[in-house]
Structure formats: structure tokens, C-alpha cells
Amino acid sequence: MVRLHCPLLFDGECIIANATMQTAAGRIARIGARDDGVGIAFPAGHIVAPGLIDIQVNGGGGVLFNDTPDRATVRRIAAAHARAGTTALLPTFITDAPHGLDAAIDAVRASLAAGDPGILGIHLEGPFLQARRRGIHREDFIAHLAEDDVRRVIALRDAGRTLVTLAPECVAPQHIRALVAGGAIVFAGHTEAPYAGMLDAVARDGVSGVTHLFNAMSQLGPREAGVLGYALLHADLWAGLILDGHHVKRESFEIAWRLRGRNRTILVSDAMSPAGSTQTHFVLQGREISVQGGRCVAEDGTLAGAAITLSDAVRIGIREYGMQASDALYCATRAPARLLGVQAERGCLQAGAHADLIVFDADFQVAAVMQSGRWINAGPAIAPLLELDDAV
Structure with a gap:
């Protein structure tokens, strides 16, 4: 299980502030209001979006x-x-x-x-x-x-x-x-x-x-x-x-x-x-x-x-x-x-969808990418956060 705390999250329709997303087995398990659970907290201004x-x-x-x-x-x-x-x-x-x-x-x-x-x-x-x-x-x-x-x-x-x-x-x-x-x-x-x-x-x-x-x-x-x-x-x-x-x-x-x-x-x-x-x-x-x-x-x-x-x-x-x-x-x-015709599983961040996501920084440069629940790219601002999380 990976828990992500997102300052901004685009769910496929609109941008939501202060959300927490959980992924498991290559899928999105849950999205809700930001909580205090242990997880990866992205820096302010970063936006998480579907792949x-x-x-x-x-x-x-x-x-x-x-x-x-x-x-x-x-x-x-x-x-x-x-x-x-x-x-x-x-x-x-x-x-x-x-x-x-x-x-x-x-x-x-x-x-x-x-x-x-x-x-x-x-x-x-x-x-x-x-x-x-x-x-x-x-x-x-x-x-x-x-x-x-x-x-x-x-x-x-x-x-x-x-x-x-x-x-x-x-x-x-x-x-x-x-x-x-x-x-x-x-x-x-x-x-x-x-x-x-x-x-x-x-x-x-x-x-x-x-x-x-x-x-x-x-x-x-x-x-x-x-x-x-x-x-x-x-x-x-x-x-x-x-x-x-x-x-x-x-x-x-x-x-x-x-x-x-x-x-x-x-x-x-x-x-x-x-x-x-x-x-x-x-x-x-x-x-x-x-x-x-x-x-x-x-x-x-x-x-x-x-x-x-x-x-x-x-x-x-x-x-x-x-x-x-x-x-x-x-x-x-x-x-x-x-x-x-894949809108139920891709192009959105919702429970059951593929855990494919992109993290943009405040300038809309790519900060990190997850594909099928696995991090495949992370820039200098995000990589240390991923290395510190045992779930990644």
C-alpha cells in the first residue's frame, strides 16, 4: 500500500486541494480528504494527475x-x-x-x-x-x-x-x-x-x-x-x-x-x-x-x-x-x-483505476511518474521522498 498526500489533485474532471490517495496492487484503492496517516507528502504547488x-x-x-x-x-x-x-x-x-x-x-x-x-x-x-x-x-x-x-x-x-x-x-x-x-x-x-x-x-x-x-x-x-x-x-x-x-x-x-x-x-x-x-x-x-x-x-x-x-x-x-x-x-x-473507451480505468484518479499518475511541479515540469503502481521516474525534489518510504 502506498499513501500519497497531494496538495493538488486532478481527478479527471477538476482539481481538488488537499487530498490523500492510496494505491495497492497496481490500482488506486482510495481517494479522500487529506489525512494524517504516514505517507509521501508532495511539496506545496505540486499537482498529481492521471497518467x-x-x-x-x-x-x-x-x-x-x-x-x-x-x-x-x-x-x-x-x-x-x-x-x-x-x-x-x-x-x-x-x-x-x-x-x-x-x-x-x-x-x-x-x-x-x-x-x-x-x-x-x-x-x-x-x-x-x-x-x-x-x-x-x-x-x-x-x-x-x-x-x-x-x-x-x-x-x-x-x-x-x-x-x-x-x-x-x-x-x-x-x-x-x-x-x-x-x-x-x-x-x-x-x-x-x-x-x-x-x-x-x-x-x-x-x-x-x-x-x-x-x-x-x-x-x-x-x-x-x-x-x-x-x-x-x-x-x-x-x-x-x-x-x-x-x-x-x-x-x-x-x-x-x-x-x-x-x-x-x-x-x-x-x-x-x-x-x-x-x-x-x-x-x-x-x-x-x-x-x-x-x-x-x-x-x-x-x-x-x-x-x-x-x-x-x-x-x-x-x-x-x-x-x-x-x-x-x-x-x-x-x-x-x-x-x-477506457475511461473507467485510465485518464482518471478514482478507486479501481490503474495506478498511473504524473506529478507536476508548480511550473508544470514533470516531477515524478508512476505506472501500474510503480515509480518509473522521479526528479530531485521527489526522489528523496520516495527513498524514505518503505512502501515504494
Whole structure:
């Protein structure tokens, strides 16, 4: 049994002052008002929150999922992000050759079967995209979705969640419906779909969200609202959002926030291999990518994901975009848990949930991380407290 005395605690909905939490056997046993029992007392200003959940993670710890799509890579990426507070994630495989897609699905299936910590499923961002909105994705790998592809994409079935990003205008409606019927969550992304096309894709076919709002999608204009306009007007649509200071300007974020709020807005990292590492350059499918001020860019200036972790996005959202702490945390915990259908056990601090948590200091830097009831990271302010507690 581990007892934690928390000056501030975000339970998945709101921030509570002066709470005590107990964990046992990798689960949360109890949360209540602060008591005087023996335990770990975090310093003033520290906030304890559920472990973060990232639905778009291309890499981390110096490796990319696309480079070597196997279980070892999945584990290394997950471990790097876990140390930064992301205790659950979807490894993300971007547009690539068909054999790479199969290997990625097999790797995640193997990781899920082995019970590797933090793996909830897979995000397939492509290859069924609009070439004109491909961004960093290789055009020669972009493909049309066929019936055989549907069976491959949903191969995880009940083993884990499958999120698919596709361009609705490039995929037959019956194939989108087949993905959804097979258990996949389908988001629109890298798309030039018009507003009316997006309306059909959602109401008729089951598309339920958009990938990296504002980026790689048809924009809002005077005579055509596009995918962006649809997402801004329909707050019941899920929307991933990269708040790294580069992908979205603060003014654009404020417009989206006023229209959408936090309910179905999900912070994502879109992390590449430098996240959680000291790497400053890497190669993505033959293209040299460099890290410049926290963003990843190709030689021609094309954005190629981000170098942040989700805890960075939370801090940047609060410090640079003006988010309330409870809202930023909600969008990185409770919202993605609801999307993935794991809200009873993850993305919240309540009795019975996984003992996954992140401790932030007053500046929203990561001070400590617990995953499945085990401390996996602790900074200098917290480590001595853990060493003194016999239960840890």
C-alpha cells in the first residue's frame, strides 16, 4: 500500500486541494480528504494527475515506429514517453509500404499479447490519404483502400483499439463503414473534403473525429467551410490538437477553443524520434529532418511531426496558449480515455483505476511518474521522498 498526500489533485474532471490517495496492487484503492496517516507528502504547488494518454506517437527515445516496426521498438517508444508522464499511448505508423503496415500491426498485436505497459492499440495515419494534403507523407506510398485492406487494418480486433486517419474523399463510403463496423475509430486527416463531404462522412459513414486540427485539411473560406469549418462548428466531433507552439498559432487555438471547448478536444504530441531523447536530427523515409526550437522540419521547411512529449504539450498549452490547468489536463487524460473507451480505468484518479499518475511541479515540469503502481521516474525534489518510504 502506498499513501500519497497531494496538495493538488486532478481527478479527471477538476482539481481538488488537499487530498490523500492510496494505491495497492497496481490500482488506486482510495481517494479522500487529506489525512494524517504516514505517507509521501508532495511539496506545496505540486499537482498529481492521471497518467497522460497520447493517441498520436510516431516515435520517441531516438527511434521511429516506421523505421523498425517491431515489438522492441514499440516498447522503447512507450518507455521513453512513460518517463515523461505518458503512461498509455497509441504507437502511430504513418504512410508506408504495405509490408510495413502489416509489420506494424503485428508488432502492436505482439506487444498487447505480452502485456507491455502502456500500449492501448495502434494509430494508422495513412496510407489512405489525399496526396495534395500529404505533408511529410511520401506520395508514392499513398494508396486507395480496398476490401482486403479493410481486413488488414482491423486485424487487432478486440486485442486493442485501432485509430485510422484517412481522407474521406479518397475512400469509398462502404469501406469507411466497414472499418467502423470492424471496431476501428476513423478520423479524417490529410484531406481536402468539402464541408458537405465531411457531413456525409460523419452522419452516414461513421467518421468520428479529425487528426491534428488546422493542419493538413481543407480550410475555412468565404464560400466553402471545409473540414476545418465542420470541426469548429461541431463540438461533438473529436479533434486532435498539437500544441507545440508551431503547428497552431494561439489566435487560431482561441477560436477553436471558444467554439469547441474541452469535451472532445484531445491534446496530442505527434512525437517523432527526438521526443524523450537528445536527438537533434533524424531521417524519415529518406528525408533529413532537423529539430528547430522544438519542431521537426525537413529541408524545405515542411513540418514533420514534433519533438515534444504530451507533458510538454500540457505545459505549453497552459503557459503559451492560456489554457486553464484543469482543461489542459482533461484534454490529455479524460478526453482520450473516453475516445478509446477506457475511461473507467485510465485518464482518471478514482478507486479501481490503474495506478498511473504524473506529478507536476508548480511550473508544470514533470516531477515524478508512476505506472501500474510503480515509480518509473522521479526528479530531485521527489526522489528523496520516495527513498524514505518503505512502501515504494
